[in-house]
Each structure stands twice: as C-alpha cells, then as structure tokens.
Amino acid sequence: MKSLTDKQRQLWEFILQFYEDYSQFPTYDDMQNEFGYSSTNSIYQHLQGLTKKNYLSKMGQGHYEIHHSKRNQLSDFYPGVPIKGRIAAGAMHQAISENLGHLPVEIHPEKSDHYFALIVDGDSMIDADIRDGDYIIIDPREPKDGEIGAIRYRGETTLKTINKRSDGITLQPENSSYEPIDITPDEWEEVTVYGTYIGKAWKKDGNWGVIFRSG
Known part of the structure; x- marks a missing residue:
C-alpha cells in the first residue's frame, strides 16, 4: 500500500469494503x-492512479x-457474469464483440463460471418475456430443439427460438410481427x-438477481 497516496489508499x-458489502x-x-x-473529476483522477498502479483494471x-493481482485482498471474490455485448431480438445486427463489464450476480460459480451476459436490442422475443434492454444469461452450448439460441448468421447476430426440422432449422421469433x-x-x-439462453438478470430496490427460464 506504500505506493498509493493517502487519498488513493482511502x-x-x-x-474493497463496498465489494465485500454489495458484491x-x-x-x-x-x-x-x-x-x-x-x-x-477528483474520483476520476484517483481511479486513473489506481489503474496505473495495477490496483484496478479499466x-x-x-x-x-x-x-486480478489484487483479488486476494477480497474474501470469496466473484466478479459476476461478464457482459460480452449486445444481441438483436429483431433485425439482425453486427457480431458480439464488446466488453461491457460484469453483472453483479452469482450463479453457482463452481459450475457456471463460463456463463456470460448479453444486452437485448429489439422486441422480437417479447412473448418469451425477453424485452428490449434486458440482460440475458447465456450458457455457451448449442441449443436443443425448442430452446432459445444466440447465434451469428451471415455475419450478423440474432436471438431466436431454434426449431429443428428434418429439412433444416427455423429461427423462430416470439412476436407475431x-x-x-x-x-x-x-x-x-x-x-x-x-450459446443458449438460460435466464435473465433483473434489478429491484438496488439489488440484482437472476430469473432462470423454466422448462
């Protein structure tokens, strides 16, 4: 801690305490x-200093x-579910490629540390209770028949129900429009x-939780 100024240390x-209290x-x-x-501005300057000294990552x-080198200073540290970008639930758009931080939720990390989150753009899946702006949780496995998949097709991404047929696949929206x-x-x-949609994160009264898809 000697490398930090007094205000940076504070x-x-x-x-650290905020992480302990609110994850x-x-x-x-x-x-x-x-x-x-x-x-x-003062907060920004201190955050920049902590980043340059490898206490934080931007x-x-x-x-x-x-x-990552400072996480041992937290007890039971779990950073949450990484948000890897946005996905269309409507017209297809560009591939997932962003890094938008983490959702502060924990989903049995010993089994699911490979899960990630996406932000939904569009309303083509509203009948599956997936709405514009929702944070959805994705399991990076191929969807089974009837499950909702996050896919890239012809260079663009989309979120649709996967219906497998003898002569191919149908990407089925959950909106009659x-x-x-x-x-x-x-x-x-x-x-x-x-991957496959398994649930979505929600925030209520300042606290985050996850609703898993039934069925």
Missing part, C-alpha cells in the same frame, strides 16, 4: 458521496474492476452458435 479501501463496484455517485467531492468507458428465418442443413454450417 478510495481503495472503500472500494459490485461502487458507482461514481457512491464514491462522491462517501468522500464529499463536489464533482466526479473495463470500458467509465467501468472498472479489481485488478416478425417472420421466421428458415435455414437449410448446408447453411447451418455457416452459423456460429454463441
């Missing part, structure tokens, strides 16, 4: 209120996590499967 200790990284408002700063615009997409067996070889 912020670092607050971040997530504090927001700028949390840190600003704790230390009484009139603006976020995960994208305005997002930070505990640096959208048309299904039929794929022949030969075309299926061009499909990249990201």
